[in-house]
Amino acid sequence: MRMKRREFIRTALATGAAAWLPVGASEDSAFQLVDSNVSLFDWPFRKLPLDETSVLMEKLRSLGVGQAFAGSYEGLFHRDLPAVNHRLAKESTGVPELLPIGSVNPDLPAWREVLRSCAEDHEMRGIRLHPNYHGYTLDDPRFRELLERAAEIGLFVQLAATMEDRRTQNSIAAVPDVDLTPLPTVVAAVPGVRVQVLNWRPRMAELESMKDVSGIHFDTARVDGTDGIEQLQKVVSPDRVLFGSGAHFLIPEASLIRLMHESGLEEEILEKIAQTNSVRLRGGNPA
Amino acid sequence: MKIDGQFGLPSREELESYRIWDSYFTPSHSHPGKDGSSLLLADIEKSKRALEVGRFEKACFFAHVGIGTTTDAELETLLREKPELVLEPLDRYPDLLLGMIQMNGNDLASSLAALDQWLGDGPMLGVYFPGGGPGAMTCTHPNMEPLIEKIAELDGVIMQHTWFKTGGKQGPGESTPAELAELAAKFPDQKFLCAHAGGEWEQGIRAVRDSPNILIETSGFDATAGFVEMGVRELGAERIVFGSHLPSRSLGTELAKVTAAEIPEAARKQILGANFRALLAPAFRRKGRAV
Numbered sequence: 001m002r003m004k005r006r007e008f009i010r011t012a013l014a015t016g017a018a019a020w021l022p023v024g025a026s027e028d029s030a031f032q033l034v035d036s037n038v039s040l041f042d043w044p045f046r047k048l049p050l051d052e053t054s055v056l057m058e059k060l061r062s063l064g065v066g067q068a069f070a071g072s073y074e075g076l077f078h079r080d081l082p083a084v085n086h087r088l089a090k091e092s093t094g095v096p097e098l099l100p101i102g103s104v105n106p107d108l109p110a111w112r113e114v115l116r117s118c119a120e121d122h123e124m125r126g127i128r129l130h131p132n133y134h135g136y137t138l139d140d141p142r143f144r145e146l147l148e149r150a151a152e153i154g155l156f157v158q159l160a161a162t163m164e165d166r167r168t169q170n171s172i173a174a175v176p177d178v179d180l181t182p183l184p185t186v187v188a189a190v191p192g193v194r195v196q197v198l199n200w201r202p203r204m205a206e207l208e209s210m211k212d213v214s215g216i217h218f219d220t221a222r223v224d225g226t227d228g229i230e231q232l233q234k235v236v237s238p239d240r241v242l243f244g245s246g247a248h249f250l251i252p253e254a255s256l257i258r259l260m261h262e263s264g265l266e267e268e269i270l271e272k273i274a275q276t277n278s279v280r281l282r283g284g285n286p287a
Numbered sequence: 288m289k290i291d292g293q294f295g296l297p298s299r300e301e302l303e304s305y306r307i308w309d310s311y312f313t314p315s316h317s318h319p320g321k322d323g324s325s326l327l328l329a330d331i332e333k334s335k336r337a338l339e340v341g342r343f344e345k346a347c348f349f350a351h352v353g354i355g356t357t358t359d360a361e362l363e364t365l366l367r368e369k370p371e372l373v374l375e376p377l378d379r380y381p382d383l384l385l386g387m388i389q390m391n392g393n394d395l396a397s398s399l400a401a402l403d404q405w406l407g408d409g410p411m412l413g414v415y416f417p418g419g420g421p422g423a424m425t426c427t428h429p430n431m432e433p434l435i436e437k438i439a440e441l442d443g444v445i446m447q448h449t450w451f452k453t454g455g456k457q458g459p460g461e462s463t464p465a466e467l468a469e470l471a472a473k474f475p476d477q478k479f480l481c482a483h484a485g486g487e488w489e490q491g492i493r494a495v496r497d498s499p500n501i502l503i504e505t506s507g508f509d510a511t512a513g514f515v516e517m518g519v520r521e522l523g524a525e526r527i528v529f530g531s532h533l534p535s536r537s538l539g540t541e542l543a544k545v546t547a548a549e550i551p552e553a554a555r556k557q558i559l560g561a562n563f564r565a566l567l568a569p570a571f572r573r574k575g576r577a578v
Binding site for chain 2: 247
């Protein structure tokens with residue numbers, strides 16, 4: 001599944017999947033969005049317009065997305081995570097834009113094997129965690145061990161702070177947002193770890209505690225307010241904010257319009273947030 | 288590297304064709320500033336880029352008018368004594384802004400007087416019933432009925448904050464769409480705007496489905512996919528009204544709910560502007576203004 005940018009563009013051109021590339025795109029010049037926060041399969045609580053992967057991909061391509069980091073909604077509640085990750089990898093096969101992101105739950109037996117399998121069997125670049133759905137906190141020693149192991153085998157870690165506004169969750173499956181308070185201390189103690197917080201609505205007190213921890217990155221899916229992204233990148237640096245749509249539970253255009261039109265950010269910063277930071281996080285050449 | 292593209296935003300021509308009238312513009316929504324207007328005006332300035340990018344024609348905000356809708360007693364006095372402060376945003380942005388006033392259901396006498404002052408004799412086009420703060424009153428409370436009668440008499444538009452919150456109401460004065468449906472049943476000739484469609488819109492839409500005089504407003508919750516599609520399916524496009532919730536929400540979140548929805552183009556135009564204009568038409572006529 002590993003594919004460098006040039007390889008990716010070459011494949012897209014060769015397979016005819018390049019109709020969505022910007023006019024004049026070439027191996028050296030194409031600007032392509034990287035969406036760092038997409039999920040495949042069914043949202044557990046309702047049918048969504050982009051449930052089918054082929055339909056989702058058609059939408060993402062139409063928006064100029066050249067690569068999408070794709071987790072699985074099955075990872076929220078399923079306990080057979082090896083099967084979840086296998087289905088995700090299989091669904092991503094033949095879709096060059098998709099970078100599958102495995103689900104790992106350190107509260108389940110044999111999670112270390114699941115982590116190993118993500119890296120070795122599926123050649124994934126990253127994993128996604130849902131501590132609030134999986135029932136552990138970030139000061140749990142297993143979380144730190146998981147980060148250490150992920151760093152050792154070169155996986156980045158996506159930490160979903162929330163999946164749905166707690167006010168609208170199904171009352172029999174309601175979970176609070178993840179308490180991120182321990183995160184800066186844990187990440188700072190694990191050399192080389194790359195963590196991205198997903199779906200978080202920044203709160204200044206917590207942001208202050210994370211702003212100097214370079215291993216923590218953020219996505220834009222739920223960074224709302226007309227100047228929300230502008231303010232976030234100002235506090236934590238434009239190098240640590242990555243475009244993420246939260247699709248397909250969230251409408252992908254929402255975060256995209258916020259970033260590309262509403263933020264008013266300079267082109268150089270937009271390029272970082274929309275593309276190169278994600279390439280760097282996944283472990284590739286940002287050039 | 289040249290970054291160029293629409294990136295999910297309709298073209299300028301398309302946006303202009305929608306003739307966007309924003310029913311829920313919330314600059315400094317809970318407090319306009321100690322001096323009566325500075326925070327509000329600053330938030331309008333903050334929103335200008337989004338309003339311009341979205342090619343909005345109009346945006347309707349909700350003014351505090353000194354009837355106890357904030358907890359700041361000095362501000363309340365100031366707004367009563369200097370009504371020109373309430374009018375300042377409308378004076379400064381006459382081509383953009385429309386105004387409604389925030390109601391205090393807990394102070395019936397002051398609210399009734401404010402209706403005469405601001406809707407009857409002033410430029411305001413309707414009212415906003417808040418869901419929190421000292422002015423919040425559950426819309427099934429008996430105090431609401433004389434207020435609705437007066438608003439109807441003045442051809443005012445009614446925006447009622449509503450939420451169905453998992454875990455329960457944020458405060459005793461908050462209203463749900465189901466409660467709004469109870470109120471609306473008593474005034475079948477009066478239209479009501481169900482702000483935020485209840486937030487949890489699958490329940491919200493169902494709760495007002497059989498209340499033909501209730502329209503849902505689209506802002507104030509994440510850009511969850513499928514919302515507008517369900518609204519059109521269950522209510523019809525003629526019962527959905529766009530709101531931006533700017534600047535505390537964003538153009539991306541709120542506009543994309545409508546522009547990215549799988550609905551006919553004609554429905555988009557209804558939702559983004561035509562429905563709100565139709566609601567406002569009686570108030571405009573009363574004031575001798577054209578919509």
